C-alpha cells in the first residue's frame with residue numbers, strides 16, 4: 001500500500017464523519033460561504049507578485065515534523081507581505097498536522113488567494129472549502145478517476161472556486177485534463193520513493209496546454225530553479241518545506257523572492 005493509498009483510505013472515513021457532524025446545509029450557512037473568491041490565476045500572473053505559492057506545512061509523510069513552533073496567521077500574513085502570489089494551507093490533520101481551523105486563521109489575516117491543500121475525494125470537501133474562505137482547491141490525479149476528477153472540478157467551478165489539478169507523470173496528465181481546470185501543477189515529488197526532481201516539471205511542461213497556468217510543485221529550494229522553470233513556461237511555484245524548516249518562514253520567503 002502506498003502512502004497515497006493510506007491517505008485516501010483515511011480521508012474517505014474522515015469525510016464520512018465530518019458529513020455527519022456538520023451537514024452541507026450547515027456549511028452553506030457559514031458567513032464566508034457567500035464571499036466572492038479571489039483569483040489565484042490573476043495573482044500568480046500579476047507582474048507585481050512573485051508567482052510563489054507559499055505553503056504552511058507543519059509536518060509531512062516524507063519529512064516528519066518540519067516546524068511545530070510557528071503560528072499559521074503569523075507565517076501566512078508574512079508570506080503575503082513578502083510578495084507571495086497565493087497561500088497554500090494544508091488542512092489534512094492525520095498526515096500533515098493541519099486543520100480547517102488553520103485555513104480559517106489564515107483567511108482572517110490576509111486577502112491573497114488561499115489554496116485548500118487536502119486530498120479531495122468528495123464534493124463535501126469543496127463546499128467545506130468554500131465555507132472556510134478558500135479560493136482554490138487541489139484535485140490530485142493520482143487519487144481520482146478522470147470522470148470523478150472532472151465532476152469535482154465542475155462542482156468547484158460552480159461554487160466559484162478555481163481548480164489546481166496535480167499530476168506526477170505523463171499518463172496522469174493526458175488522462176485527466178478537462179475544461180474545468182484553471183491551473184495544472186506538476187508535483188516533483190515521487191510519492192513512492194519521496195525523491196524530488198524538478199526534471200519532472202521540465203519533462204511535462206510542453207504537454208500542458210497553454211490555456212492552463214503551469215505550476216511546479218515540491219522540492220524547490222533555490223531561486224535559480226525558479227528562473228530555469230520560467231524558461232520552461234512555468235508561471236507558479238509551490239514551495240513549503242524550504243520556508244517552513246526555518247525559524248522564520250516569512251523571512252525565508254522574503255529573502256527567496258528577493259533573490260529570484
Ligand SMILES: O=C(O)c1ccccc1NCC(=O)[C@H](O)[C@H](O)COP(=O)(O)O
Nearest residue numbers: 060061062217218219220238239240241
Ligand atoms: O510532502 C510530502 O511528504 C507528501 C507526501 C505525500 C503526499 C503529498 C505530499 N506533499 C504535498 C505537497 O504537494 C507539498 O506539500 C507541496 O508541493 C510543497 O512541497 P515542498 O516544497 O517540497 O514542501
